[in-house]
Amino acid sequence: MHSLTAALYIVATPIGNDGDMTPRALQVLAAADYLLAEDTRRYGLRAKQWGVPTKSIALHDHNEQDKAQQVMEWVEQGASVALVSDAGTPLISDPGYVLVEAFHQRGLKVVPVPGVSSVVTALSISGLPTHNFYFEGFLPSKGAARVARLSALRGLDSTLVFLESPRRIVELLEGLKQVFGGGEVALCRELTKTYETVLRGSVDHLIQAVSDDPQQQLGEMVVVFKPLPVGVDVGHWHSVLNDLAAEMPPRKAAKLVAKWSGLNARDLYALLV
Helix, strand or coil: CCCCCCCEEEECECCCCHHHCCHHHHHHHHHCCEEEECCHHHHHHHHHHHCCCCCCEECCCCCHHHHHHHHHHHHHCCCCEEEECCCECCCCCCCCHHHHHHHHHHCCCEEEECCCCHHHHHHHHHCCCCCCEEEEEECCCCHHHHHHHHHHCCCCCCEEEEEECHHHHHHHHHHHHHHHCCEEEEEEECCCCCCCEEEEEEHHHHHHHHHHCHHHHCCCEEEEEEECCCCCCHHHHHHHHHHHHCCCCHHHHHHHHHHHHCCCHHHHHHHHC
16 A cells, blocks of 8 residues: 555545546545545445545535644644545535645645546537636526626636536526527536436527426536627627528528627527528
C-alpha cells in the first residue's frame, strides 16, 4: 500500500459506471488515514464494491463548518484525509468548499485526484459550444425565484449548464423558453448508466419531447443550453425566411437563416412545410 503525504485529497468517483473509477483514486482511498464522505452509508456500499476500506466520517453541508477545524488538525499532525462526494467530483454542487477554503487559509496542502464530472461529461457530448460555458448548477425550486435567476443569466454570452430534478425538468425548459425566447438544448440523462439518453434540439422541441415521454422525466439530469443571441428579432428573421423560400428550396432557406440568426434550422424549416 502506498503511503500518502499529509494533505487533503479531493477524490472524484464515478457518476454511474464503476468502470470509470481510476487506479489512483483507489490507491488514495485505500491508503488515506481518514475518509470523509457526504453519505457514509452510500460510500460504504460503493467502497465494498471497489475493495477499499468502507469506514468513513460524514461531511455534509450541515456539519462542514464544525468539522473543518478537526480535519485540519489531523493533517497538521501528519495524517492524510480523502474527501469524496456521493458521485463525481467533490465541491461541484456538493459539499467541500468550506473545508478546502479553510485549508488554503491555513496554508495546508490540498491535492486533486481527478476523475469524472457530470458537468464536463455532458458538455463533451452536447454538440453545443464548449469554449465558453457557465455552470449554474441547481436553480431555485420556486417559480418566481427561478425566473429571476434565469433572467440574471441573460447577459452571459456563454453556454449554460444546469443540474435539475426530474420532477422540475419541464418547468426548467419552459423557463428557458420564457426568459431567453429559445435556443438549443442538450438534455443529458442518467449519464454513464444503463438508461443513458441525450436529447438534442430547440427548447420548443425538448419541451414537447419530454412532456410526451414520461421516461424522459426520470433519473439524474444535466441540461446544457445555448441561448439565442441577445437581441435576436425572431419576427424579422421569419420574414426573411419567407422571402428566401420564395426564391429557393425551403431547406436551403432555413439553413441560411439559421446561419445568420442563430435560430434553429429544424424549427425554421418546420415553418415552411
